[in-house]
Amino acid sequence: MSLYGLFSLVTSYLPYGGGGPDHYKADLGKTRSLYVPDLFAGVLSGEPTRNPNEEEVGRKSEAWTKELVKMDKRTAKILTKANFAYLISLSAPLADAEAFRMGVDWCIWAFVFDDQFDEGPMKDKTIEAAREIIDMLATQDDTCAPVKPEDHPLQHMFQSVWQRFKAARLIRRWQYTHKRCLFAILKQVDATQRSITLDVDLDDYMETRRHSIGAYSLFAVVEWAHGINAPEEAMNHPSVQTCERVAADLTWLVNDVLSYKKDLAFGVEHNLTRLLMRQGLTEQGAMDKLGQLMESNQRDWEDAVAELPHWEDEKTNKEVRRYLDACAAVARANLHWSFKSGRYLNPEQGRKVRETRIMDLP
Numbered sequence: 602m603s604l605y606g607l608f609s610l611v612t613s614y615l616p617y618g619g620g621g622p623d624h625y626k627a628d629l630g631k632t633r634s635l636y637v638p639d640l641f642a643g644v645l646s647g648e649p650t651r652n653p654n655e656e657e658v659g660r661k662s663e664a665w666t667k668e669l670v671k672m673d674k675r676t677a678k679i680l681t682k683a684n685f686a687y688l689i690s691l692s693a694p695l696a697d698a699e700a701f702r703m704g705v706d707w708c709i710w711a712f713v714f715d716d717q718f719d720e721g722p723m724k725d726k727t728i729e730a731a732r733e734i735i736d737m738l739a740t741q742d743d744t745c746a747p748v749k750p751e752d753h754p755l756q757h758m759f760q761s762v763w764q765r766f767k768a769a770r771l772i773r774r775w776q777y778t779h780k781r782c783l784f785a786i787l788k789q790v791d792a793t794q795r796s797i798t799l800d801v802d803l804d805d806y807m808e809t810r811r812h813s814i815g816a817y818s819l820f821a822v823v824e825w826a827h828g829i830n831a832p833e834e835a836m837n838h839p840s841v842q843t844c845e846r847v848a849a850d851l852t853w854l855v856n857d858v859l860s861y862k863k864d865l866a867f868g869v870e871h872n873l874t875r876l877l878m879r880q881g882l883t884e885q886g887a888m889d890k891l892g893q894l895m896e897s898n899q900r901d902w903e904d905a906v907a908e909l910p911h912w913e914d915e916k917t918n919k920e921v922r923r924y925l926d927a928c929a930a931v932a933r934a935n936l937h938w939s940f941k942s943g944r945y946l947n948p949e950q951g952r953k954v955r956e957t958r959i960m961d962l963p
Contacts, residue, residue, distance in 0.1 A: 632961060632962065632963060633884075633961075633962050634959050634960065634961050634962065635861070635884065635885055635888050635959070635960045635962060636885065636888070636889075636958055636959060636960075637858050637888060637892075637954060637958050637959070637960050638858060638888070638889075638891055638892030638895050638896075638958075639892070639958065640855055640858065640859075640895075640936055640955075641936070641955075642895075642896075642899065643899035643902070643903075644847065644848065644851060644898075644899060644902050644929045644932060644933070645851060645855070645929075645932060645933050645936050647933070649691040649694070649930065649933050649934060649937055650691070650694040651687075651690045651691060651694060652689070652690040652691075652693060652694045652695070652696060652701055654690075654696070654697070654698045654701040654702075655686050655687065655689075655690035655701075656686070657698075658686065658698055658701050658702045658705060659684075659685070659686025659687075659689075659690075659705055660686075661702065662685075662686065662702055662705040662706050662709065663677075663680060663681060663686075663709075665706070666680065666706075666709050666758070667680065669750050669754050669757065669758065670750075670754040680709070682942070682943065683712070683942055683944070684938070684941065684942055685705055685708040685709050685712065686705050687938055687941060687942070688708055688934055688935065688938040688942075689701065689704040689705045689708050689934075690934075691930065691933065691934030691937055691938065692704070692819060692822075692823055692927075692930055692931045692934040693822070693823045693826040693827060693927075693930075694930070695826075695827050696823075696826035696827060697826075700825065700826035700827075701826065703762055703765045703766060703822075703826070704822050704823070704826055706758065706761065706762050707762045707766075707822055708819075709758070710755060710758040710759050710762060711815050711818070711819075713755065714737070714755055714759070715786065715813075715815065717733075718730055718786050718787075718789065718790050719786075719789075719869075719871075720867070720869065723790065724790060724793055725790065725793040725794040726790065726794065727787070727790050727791045727794050730786070730787055730790040731787055734783045734784070734786070734787055736753075736756060737755070737756055737759055737783065738779065738780060738783060740756050740759055740760040740763065741759075741760075741763050741775075741776055741779075745760070747760065748760050763775075766822075766825060770830070771821055771824065771825050774821045774824075775818070775821050775825075778817040778818040778820070778821050779818050781812045781817065782812050782813060782814075782815050782817065782818050784812075785809045785810075785812035785813035786813045788809050788813075789809060789813055789871060792871075793870075793871070798870045798871050798876075799870055799875055799876050799879040800879075801876070803876070803877075803880070806873065806876055807850070807873075810850075810853045810857075810871075810873075811846060811849040811850050811853060812849075813853075814849060814852050814853040814856070816848060816849035816852045816853075816931055816932070816935075817845065817849055819931050820845060820848070820924075820927065820928055820931060823927040823930070823931060824924060824927060827923065827927060829920055829923050829924050829927065830920055831917060831920035831921050831923075831924055832917055835912060835917050835920070835921050836921075836924070838909070838910065838921075839905075839908075840905040840906065840908050840909045840910075841905075841909075841921060841924070841925070843901055843902070843904075843905035844902055844905050844906065844925050844928055844929075845928055846901075847898045847899075847901050847902045847905070847928075848902075848928035848929055848931060848932040849932075850894070850898050851895060851898055851932045852931065852932045852935045854873070854891055854894060854895050854898070855932075855935060855936050855939065856935070856939065856945075857872050857873045857874060857891060858874075858888070858891055859939050859940075859945040859946060859954070860872065860944075860945045861874050861888070861960070861962075862945065862946065862950070862960055862961075862962055862963075863945050863946075865962060865963070866963060873887070873890075873891055873894075874887045874888055874891065875887075877890050877891075906925070909921065940955060
């Protein structure tokens with residue numbers, strides 16, 4: 602099963618210069634361009650801070666992963682190019698070396714694990730995906746025996762991260778966010794297998810995407826890494842939960858914008874632009890709708906922050922603010938990492954999109 606993750610990591614970072622499988626290229630017709638939303642506005646604006654542990658600790662995490670799964674040279678090179686340490690560096694700039702290492706290890710696990718359902722061999726195999734997800738979640742149970750790396754590298758990675766994370770105050774949030782994320786991924790796999798990806802209700806699609814993207818789990822990782830300690834009552838306040846939802850939505854909306862060119866080329870349908878076109882919008886109209894959703898989310902964030910109560914305990918106010926900053930940092934980190942890593946666009950394509958907001962399509 603671990604080979605699924607390695608396969609999809611390779612295919613996710615295959616160079617893309619505008620071509621794709623022949624039967625998709627034949628359907629796309631002549632070259633055209635789309636005007637994309639302003640991705641660097643509001644919550645996503647500003648230059649992110651980098652963690653000083655990025656280079657050294659990131660290198661150690663990569664080396665551990667490569668040895669753990671016995672990567673060949675080609676896959677190892679792709680892992681280095683993905684630069685997950687950069688994503689965690691921007692998400693958790695204040696994390697110490699130990700917490701940063703856990704964050705990078707988690708991030709590598711999360712992307713390799715997710716890609717086997719997103720673009721890899723299990724993208725349309727519901728039963729196999731369910732087994733993989735159930736087995737992965739089971740590693741968080743204290744009654745689960747240690748998973749040997751040679752038996753299942755990804756389960757070993759996740760169990761290792763879990764053992765390092767187990768801070769009593771955040772156990773419930775960690776387990777809940779991972780369960781929601783993995784079950785949302787399974788829902789996506791089921792929709793793909795039944796060929797109903799583009800036949801779902803818009804609100805249902807958005808609810809699935811905001812959890813399958815993994816942002817809520819990363820919020821918990823950064824909360825732990827930064828030592829944020831807000832009381833449960835404050836964390837459950839509607840304004841805080843709105844900001845969480847906005848940061849998660851901005852994360853997957855950015856992904857749907859930037860991945861659209863690659864999704865077209867490789868026949869990937871779980872993209873909001875495709876869903877909106879299925880519902881009658883033009884291609885540009887669908888992309889404009891993504892921009893409107895991003896603007897609506899920005900307003901929701903501003904309203905939520907304005908409606909935050911002032912708790913009597915000043916420490917609570919400070920910790921809540923730190924947590925909201927962490928959520929925003931995760932969304933901002935994903936945006937900058939998406940351009941730097943080349944996951945969706947090569948350097949020339951990314952530069953044009955960032956500078957002109959114009960995306961050329963095949």
